[in-house]
Amino acid sequence: MISPRTQIDLFEFLDQSHRQLQRHLVLLRSTVEACQTQQPDAAGREQARQVLAFFNVEARQHHLDEENHIFPVLAASRNEALTAAERRLRQDHGWLEENWLHIEPAIAAISAGNQWFDHAELLHALEVFEALYLDHLLLEESLAYPEAEKRLLAYDRAGMGREMAQRRSARPANQATA
Numbered sequence: 001m002i003s004p005r006t007q008i009d010l011f012e013f014l015d016q017s018h019r020q021l022q023r024h025l026v027l028l029r030s031t032v033e034a035c036q037t038q039q040p041d042a043a044g045r046e047q048a049r050q051v052l053a054f055f056n057v058e059a060r061q062h063h064l065d066e067e068n069h070i071f072p073v074l075a076a077s078r079n080e081a082l083t084a085a086e087r088r089l090r091q092d093h094g095w096l097e098e099n100w101l102h103i104e105p106a107i108a109a110i111s112a113g114n115q116w117f118d119h120a121e122l123l124h125a126l127e128v129f130e131a132l133y134l135d136h137l138l139l140e141e142s143l144a145y146p147e148a149e150k151r152l153l154a155y156d157r158a159g160m161g162r163e164m165a166q167r168r169s170a171r172p173a174n175q176a177t178a
Ligand SMILES: [Fe+2]
Pocket: 063, 066, 089, 093, 136, 140
């Protein structure tokens, strides 16, 4: 796993998280579809466990990464389109969490080899979850990430310039270069 050490790595890390999200959305769908026609076998139960672990841990961590490091940059942008996008993306995280809480018990049941749930209801909840996630990822990739990246780079350049100027002005006058 890439660690978010620098700005470039940070956005690579976020992109990698989105690729993982998309892979797990596909796995989630295949888990749900497989149980419509057959009892889950050992491989199906294992896949359900992977999906559960991903959405319970990694996806929530990804949302926190964005809420802590990306969304505040948009909120502070003083750009109406970006602050509106930030509010929507935060709200989406709430809806996605709520949707996942509807789906999660059924996936936990599949992982344990049970199927007590209503299949049609699960399929419907999955469709809502997928549509919201795909829209959400698209808005982040097309607007939130590029705009946050631009602003973080600009912020750092300004910070570097400030530090250079402050260091020079703090130097005793007799050390100043002519
Ligand atoms: Fe997000």
